[in-house]
Amino acid sequence: MTSIDDVARASGVSTATVSRALRGLPNVSPATRETVLATAEQLGYVVSSSASGLATGRTLAMGVVVPNVSRWFYATVLEGIDAALRRVGYDTILFNLGLKGEDRERVFHRSILRKRTDAVIALCLDFTPAEREQLASLGHPTIVVGGPVPGLRHLGVDELAVARAATAHLIALGHRQIGHLAGIPEPGLNKRVPQRRRRGYELALSSAGLSARPEWIEPSDFQISGAREAALRLLRREPRPTALFAASDEMAIGAILAARELGLDVPRELSVIGIDNHALAETFGLTTIAQDAFGQGRLAAELMLEELAGAPPRVGQLHVPATLIERATTAPPASRAQVE
């Protein structure tokens, strides 16, 4: 492996000059810089991140803690983070808690704490007090994307408002019988997200003088398959709601599949709205409240980079916008038309 010494020797200057030239620092004559760059290139020299990390205290790497990379939201946020980091030459170190989440302790204890990163971005997790403390003790910038966490900075949509808006859309269309495919608080994941989405649904209903029937609220995981089954259960009960607010687009798609299986026409007999604007939302013609997952990831990364560059941390709740996208799965309730 060629080191900086080799380059120095080959170009007839000191290692200090090579280092300066390579990093584009001032106080290097154009001629020298050119020579150094050329020989470095020719020798195939690459800086050792260990050595420069040791010398500078900077790793040029960002830790990203994710529950898994298989879900749309996580994968998309990760893409956003990574895109922002790539632009400035930062690397992404992935701390995947794994589908089962039993490697959690190991991840926190061994990896993150190995001082390998300059900052940490965590996705939608529910930290234990011990974990929070460990993060804090690293003494570097941290932010959570996707769900509010007490004691840690956080960035994401206003879950409550988003859920209210989705439900309100159904109400505005004339629906009075509105069900909810609720999310289940999953172990290790932020429980506030499903809770707030459900609360927003309830608030929207009560604001409109309606009430939520318990049998029209069916919880499931955030996956298509689980939601499909939940929707099947819910829709088989009589009386049946005329509209469904799903806690996520994947759940909404599950509901659409269930409705088809039951021979229910969407949106004539059942309106469905979700949250996310998932990659498949358009394919299914799904009406949804779009949240920019990619943008959230990018923003999180940019905030961390800013802080690393010395900027004072921006404080307070960072709420990103979410907008209603009307497509083909919501319409006024058929009962109305039939009655008229």
Add this chain to the structure above:
Amino acid sequence: MTSIDDVARASGVSTATVSRALRGLPNVSPATRETVLATAEQLGYVVSSSASGLATGRTLAMGVVVPNVSRWFYATVLEGIDAALRRVGYDTILFNLGLKGEDRERVFHRSILRKRTDAVIALCLDFTPAEREQLASLGHPTIVVGGPVPGLRHLGVDELAVARAATAHLIALGHRQIGHLAGIPEPGLNKRVPQRRRRGYELALSSAGLSARPEWIEPSDFQISGAREAALRLLRREPRPTALFAASDEMAIGAILAARELGLDVPRELSVIGIDNHALAETFGLTTIAQDAFGQGRLAAELMLEELAGAPPRVGQLHVPATLIERATTAPPASRAQVE
């Protein structure tokens, strides 16, 4: 930040002993080890990966090059890799080429080559000669998962055989008019995968004395939405095939959606088979040739770890098994029943 010196001082031994004790090396008295472990824990000491990396030449990190993390296959392989690495305390450094792939050069030149990793696993990419050379010049173990690449070690299913098996299944059911939703060679991605799957289809047909009608082969990207449109085009033409072999499960799902929109009953009027055993395959009752993406990732990681541990590289084509899973989207052609 507490360093090894702090621990040494606090426990009244030398840094050498602390280092040995912490890493579980022999020649440390039980008493000393206990003291060291306790003080390290109490001081919240964590080794600096930069420093130990510099000293040992090992980074304890694996580079994983992925086209993106949004597609099922990539995400799942990544989960498998990461699970294997986590077990042994290795970190995953993600080199995401990005959805557009224009950061490719930057990734290769700057990041990968920063000597940050002990080995590299690449997913299903099509390397340029320059990139291949760069990888080789790193001088560390490398493997490609998912598509054969000349000159690099590779691990994955036998694409040709898998495609033949899928098509043969349709033929065995009695189908004679079989179409193919083919994959499009995407820029930067391994072109051999879609090519071989198509070739396997053609070979299976000709082995059975059938021929592939060009108008029954419709290419699209590997996504649900794109395949849905392709299937729509294909199925609207007359005469229509009685069965469809899709180059991936996502494409097969697109075909199912298209069939439903056209009022075609699956499998009565149209059989559909895919490849992958995607997370949604079961939900859609999709018949498919299952490939263990998670296991492939894990295996790749294990191979790399083996080599890093000094084992000689296993050579030759590494083909992992794939098995037919019959579900509800394939059946004998209706024409037969009607004719009889």
Add this chain to the structure above:
DNA sequence: TTGAAAGCGTTACCAT
């Protein structure tokens, strides 16, 4: 079993 000390490859300060 333990300790002293020489690296590991860079960076950054201080001279020049």
Add this chain to the structure above:
DNA sequence: ATGGTAACGCTTTCAA
């Protein structure tokens, strides 16, 4: 503009 040279925190001989 350039060079010499301490760090940086850890590992690993080699002695004791």
